[in-house]
Amino acid sequence: GPKVLQIPSHQIIDMGQMVTLNCDPVSNHLYFYWYKQILGQQMEFLVNFYNGKVMEKSKLFKDQFSVERPDGSYFTLKIQPTALEDSAVYFCASSLVRVNTEVFFGKGTRLTVV
C-alpha cells in the first residue's frame, strides 16, 4: 500500500543545535501532519500543513518548531534550537483529502537530544 517514508530513522543531536526531520509523504497526498510520541506515552498531534501553510497547530508546536515543503520535496520539521524535552519519536503522516479519508503514517524518527 501507500507508504510514508521518514529519514533518518534515528538522530542524535546536541542540545541547542538545529535538527531537520524529513518526510516523504504519499505521492499524491495534499495534507501533511507531524505527531510526537514520548517514550511510553501516546502520540500527540503537533501540526498539519496544506498548500504551503500551517492549517492548525497544537500547544506542543513550540516557537522553535517550523514546517515546510519546498517545491513538493520533503515535508520537513525543523527544531531550532533543540531542547532535552524534544527527545521523542516524531511521526509524519499524510492524507489525500481533509475528511473521509485514511491517514497514512511513517515509521517515525527517533530524536535524541543530549
Place this chain on the structure above:
Amino acid sequence: AQKVTQTQTSISVVEKTTVTMDCVYETRDSSYFLFWYKQTASGEIVFLIRQDSYKKENATVGHYSLNFQKPKSSIGLIITATQIEDSAVYFCAMSPTNYNQGKLIFGQGTKLSIKP
C-alpha cells in the same frame, strides 16, 4: 477537553481466540470519527477500522469489529480468530471534528501479545 483513554496496558491471549480491547473518549462535538490503529514491532502504524459517530451499526472489517456504545462514550475493538501476527500495540484515536480528520487524539495504547 477532548481525551481518549485506554486503560488496558497489555493483554495476552492464546492464538485463535477472541480478544476485546477497551477505549473510552471524551468530546463535546456532536459529530466525530473513531479509529483503531496498530503499531507493529517494526514501528509501522497501520489503520484498521473506523466508526462514524452518527452511524448506529458497528463497523466490521475482516476479523476486526467494533463495539460502539455512544451513551457510554466507548469504542471497543474486537479481534476474532487471533493470529500470531496480530501481536502489536493497538491505539484508539478520535478525530473530534469532521473538518480535519488528520488531527487525531490518541489513547495510550494496549500491547497485545498472541501466544501459540
